[in-house]
Amino acid sequence: MKCIVNLFLLLMFIPDSDIPMMEGDILIHPRGRSAINCVSCLWPKSADGTVLIPYNLSSGYSQQQVSLFQNSLQEFHTLTCIRFVPRTTEKDFISILSTGGICASFIGRIGGEQQVYLDSGSCMSRGTIQHELEHNVHRSDRDDFVTIMTQFISPDKIGNFDKMDTNNVGLEYDYGSVMHYPGNAFSNTSGQATIVPKPNPSIPIGQRIGLSPLDVSKINRLYQCDDSGLLLNSANGTVTSANYPSTYPNNSTSVWLIRTPSGQVSLQFIAFDVQFSTDCVSDYIKIFDGPSKASPVLLDRTCGMGLIPQLISSTSQMLIEFVSDTSITATGFKATYTSGAFYAPGKNFTSPGYPAAYSPNMNCIWKITAPAGYKISLTLHDFMMESAPNCIYDSLSIYDGADTSSVLMVKYCGTKSARTFNSTGNAMMLNFISDKSFQYKGFLASFVFVSAT
Known part of the structure; x- marks a missing residue:
């Protein structure tokens, strides 16, 4: 699946809430403490790092x-030294609450019980959960990288754009951070941005x-994490062992978390040469169907030479672990990954x-290809999008073939009841488009392969 994503998702907030907040979702401590660049606000580090x-x-x-x-927590656990653990008797802890449409959190550790509000109806997405758990928002060098268009912000919302004294830990500005406001945050004028990137206004934020x-890098530097993983978050890419095609280092452990914008992950090895040992007790690669080593195993310990067959995850996350011991190395591996809707009969x-x-502002493509001698039966179980004449704003187009030159079976928007579509060949393509205004829940679909005879 190719998915071009420009996410301009407003933070969830309740402007008339009695809970004191700033910047839309930052809770204000009763004692007035809202420190950012503050060593005492960090959670303590254990002896094991x-x-x-x-x-x-x-x-x-x-x-x-x-x-x-739990899935949202796993990315912190896999990629950083942060570990969210169920509370037993600890004095300082966070309390995750569902209430009143609010997504909000304090910044850093304030001591005792501190609330994190994640409304069960409006805040339960992975990015929003991680946003509130990570909460360390604007940087004090913000104005070097974005322009705040105050003329498009209501006076009662200007406070949401106050700068803070932040610890930037020596890293470049991150327009794509899960902590960053979208370009039209708190705009009072339709179509006008309140945050414009410098020097290129078209940079997605x-x-x-x-x-x-x-x-991930920010958290690891802030907490001086020793052992961390690498996040690969594009729709497709390449992953290699350290130093490839030269020999990988001895006595090392590396993890890569692949998290595509949507769809499943398909991993295809181009080269594989890892020291052989009985039962792969020395050097090995291991691959998991999910974001952590607790996820189901897609490929158990593997070593030696020869290409590994294509691996497909059941979700948009796949974890690769590569371990070497203290002696004998080889050139390692090179693999490419893509995202899409891959063969899995009955899969939603x-x-x-x-x-x-x-x-x-989304433009997502799903390409489904059945084995030779089979056709595709696609069922839309649930469907709700913005309605408009000729579906000129948001739409889902279904093609009877592999691309947009194929016969258009239907172009949908609005609300539709369940319906099944059958291909005439072994390929089908879906194209989902949304514009900049009005978003709904979208669609749920499944497909199966049926014999062409």
Whole structure:
């Protein structure tokens, strides 16, 4: 699946809430403390190098939402030394609460019980959960990188753009941070941005898919994490062992978390040469179907030479672990990954974010190819998008073939009941488009392969 994503998702907030907040989702401590560049605001580091943050999760979440919450935590655990752990008797802890449409958090550790508000109806997406858990927002060098268009901001919202004394930990400005406001945040004029990047105004800013690579680097520098992983968050890319095609180092462990914007992950090896040992007890690669080593195993310990067959995840996340011992190395591996909807009869797939609202300015493509001798039966189970004549704003187009030159079976918008579409050949393409205004929950679909005879 090719998915060109410009995420301009507004932070969830309740302007009339009685809970004191600044910047839309930052809670103000009763004692007036809201420190940013503050060493005492960091959570303490354990002797083993991890940073334990105890939490309580309220009972107001469904099992599906609890699973999403746990999945969101796993990216912190895999890529940084942060560990969110269920609270037992710890004095300082965070309390995750569902209430009143609010997504909000304090900044840093304030001591005792501190609330994080994640409304079960409006805040339960991976990026929003991670945003509130990470909360370390604007940088004090902001004006070097963006222009704040105050003429398009209501006076009562200007405070949301106050600068803070932040610890920038020596890293470049991250337009794609999960912490960054979108370009039209708090705009009072339709079509007018309140935040314009410098020097290129067209740079996409703000997203709620999940942590960015620089978000990960920021956390690791702030907490001086020793062992961390690499996040690969594009729709496709390449991953190689250290120093490839030269020999990889001895006595090392590396992890790569692939998290595509949507769809599944397909991993194809181009080269593989890892020291052989019985049962791969020395050097090895291991691959997991998810964001952590607790996820199901796609490929158990593998070593030696020869290409590994294509691997496909069940979600948009795949974890690669590569370990070498203290002796004998080889050239390692090179692999490419892509995202898409791959063969898995009966598999569901959705618009990004479903059942929460999809994002503005999206252009996503799903290409489904059946084996020779088979056709595709696609069912739309749930469908809700912005309605307009000729679907000129948001739409889902279904083609009876591999690309847009194929026969257009249907172009949908608005609200539709369940319906099934059958291809005449072994290929089908879906193209989902959203504009900059009005977002709905999108669609839920599934497909199966049926014999052509």
